[in-house]
Amino acid sequence: MEIAKLHQLFLNCNAANTDTRKIKLNDMFFSLKGENFNGNKYAAQALDLGAKYAIIDEPEFKTTDKTILVENVLKTLQNLATYHRNYLKTTIIALTGSNGKTTTKELINTVLKQKYNTTATIGNLNNHIGVPLTLLSMTKKTEVGIIEMGANHQKEIDFLCNIAQPDFGYITNFGKAHLEGFGGVEGVIKGKAEMYNYLIKNDKTIFVNLKDPIQIEKTRNANTFSFGTNKANINIKFIKASPFVFCTLDEILIKSKLIGAYNYNNIAAAMAIGKYFKLENDIIKKAIENYTPTNNRSQIVKIDSHNIILDAYNANPTSMQAAILNLEKQSGNTVAILGDMFELGDEAKAEHQNIANLAESLDIDLVIFIGENFYRAEIKSIKFKSFDDFKNEYDIKSIKPSTILIKGSRGMALERILPLF
Structure with a gap:
C-alpha cells in the first residue's frame, strides 16, 4: 500500500503501537520482527484487542481486510513517520550526545511547554523504532516536537535525522560512551556530528555551547544560536552546585533541583532554547526551578x-x-x-x-x-x-x-x- 493511502488510514486511528500488551482501541498495530520474535504472529490478537488495523509483511497472516500487507513493516513504520512529520509541518528539535541527553530533553520540554503545545520522546525511545513512534504520536495540535536520538554506531544519527528531518539540533557533548560500537572517541565525535552534517546541509539552526571546542569546530559553517560564554547570544552563567545547580539568566538567579555541576550545561541549553523561542525570563525561571529529576537520573x-x-x-x-x-x-x-x-x-x-x-x-x-x-x-x-x-x-x-x-x-x-x- 502507498504511504499516502496508509497515512489516511492512520489519521483515523488512535495511535501507532508495536506491543499487543499495550493495545488500545483503534490503534494501528505494526507487526515488527526481531531475532527472537515475529510480530506477524500477533496481528490477529492485536485486532481482537481493539486495534483498527494490523500492518504485516508475511502473507500467511493476512486474515481480514484489517490486516494490511506491506513489503517490510519496520521500513513502513519509518516511512509513515516521515510522511506524518511532513504532513503536520511541526517544528522539530533533535538532540543527541554522549551524556545528559534525556535530562536535557526533559528540561527543554519543561521550558517550551509553558508556551507551546509540545510532544517529546517518552523515556528513552530514541532509536530506529522509538523515533518513528514519537513522530507518529504528534497531532495537528503539536507545535514543537522534541526528539531524542541515541546511537551506538556510525550512520545511526544520520539515519534518524533523515526520518525526523529536524529544523533545529543540539548535541550535549562528545564523551566516552558506546566506544565499542563507535570505534573509540574519534568515532563517537564522527557519529554524533552526523546531526550537524544534516542540519548544515539543509540550512537549519544548531544550538551551540561555546564552552565545548568540539561543538565550535564542527559548526563553523552553520547557522548557530549560542550560549556558554560572554560572546554567546544568551547571557547565562554558572554560580554554584552545592549540591543543587544555581545559575543566572540575564542576571536573574535560578535555583534548580538538579545536582552536580555537570547538569549546568543541560540547564543552560534548555534556557537558551527557551530564549530562542521567545519565552520570557520569568517563565523560563519558573519552569527550571519546578523541574524535578526522575527515572534514576541524578x-x-x-x-x-x-x-x-x-x-x-x-x-x-x-x-x-x-x-x-x-x-x-x-x-x-x-x-x-x-x-x-x-x-x-x-x-x-x-x-x-x-x-x-x-x-x-x-x-x-x-x-x-x-x-x-x-x-x-x-x-x-x-x-x-x-x-x-x-x-x-x-x-x-x-x-x-x-x-x-x-x-x-x-x-x-x-x-x-x-x-x-
Whole structure:
C-alpha cells in the first residue's frame, strides 16, 4: 500500500503501537520482527484487542481486510513517520550526545511547554523504532516536537535525522560512551556530528555551547544560536552546585533541583532554547526551578539520615568521572557505590582502572565497586564481582549518615540497592 493511502488510514486511528500488551482501541498495530520474535504472529490478537488495523509483511497472516500487507513493516513504520512529520509541518528539535541527553530533553520540554503545545520522546525511545513512534504520536495540535536520538554506531544519527528531518539540533557533548560500537572517541565525535552534517546541509539552526571546542569546530559553517560564554547570544552563567545547580539568566538567579555541576550545561541549553523561542525570563525561571529529576537520573533520595544521589540509569567514563568529582565536593561523610560501565569494548579494562584510580585518589570516605570489570581492576577498596555478592556479603546498614552516590550502567540496575537500606 502507498504511504499516502496508509497515512489516511492512520489519521483515523488512535495511535501507532508495536506491543499487543499495550493495545488500545483503534490503534494501528505494526507487526515488527526481531531475532527472537515475529510480530506477524500477533496481528490477529492485536485486532481482537481493539486495534483498527494490523500492518504485516508475511502473507500467511493476512486474515481480514484489517490486516494490511506491506513489503517490510519496520521500513513502513519509518516511512509513515516521515510522511506524518511532513504532513503536520511541526517544528522539530533533535538532540543527541554522549551524556545528559534525556535530562536535557526533559528540561527543554519543561521550558517550551509553558508556551507551546509540545510532544517529546517518552523515556528513552530514541532509536530506529522509538523515533518513528514519537513522530507518529504528534497531532495537528503539536507545535514543537522534541526528539531524542541515541546511537551506538556510525550512520545511526544520520539515519534518524533523515526520518525526523529536524529544523533545529543540539548535541550535549562528545564523551566516552558506546566506544565499542563507535570505534573509540574519534568515532563517537564522527557519529554524533552526523546531526550537524544534516542540519548544515539543509540550512537549519544548531544550538551551540561555546564552552565545548568540539561543538565550535564542527559548526563553523552553520547557522548557530549560542550560549556558554560572554560572546554567546544568551547571557547565562554558572554560580554554584552545592549540591543543587544555581545559575543566572540575564542576571536573574535560578535555583534548580538538579545536582552536580555537570547538569549546568543541560540547564543552560534548555534556557537558551527557551530564549530562542521567545519565552520570557520569568517563565523560563519558573519552569527550571519546578523541574524535578526522575527515572534514576541524578535523583536525590532521602533514606533515614542518608542523602542518596541515585544516578543509576546509565554510566560511561565521562559521566562517571563527573559524578564522583561532584561527590567529593559534598559536605559530611561521602560514599560512592560504583557499578560496571558497559559497551566499552577493548577500552573496558583501561577505563574501569582509570575510574577506580580516580575514585580512590579523591577525598571520598568510602568507595565500593560492583561488577566483573571493576572486580578485575587493581583496587584497594571494597569490591564485589556481582550485585548478588554485594547484597549477600555487605551490611549496607553499617554505613553512617552520608551523602551516597549510586552510579552504574543500566544493566547493573543499581537502584536495587535502595531497598537494602
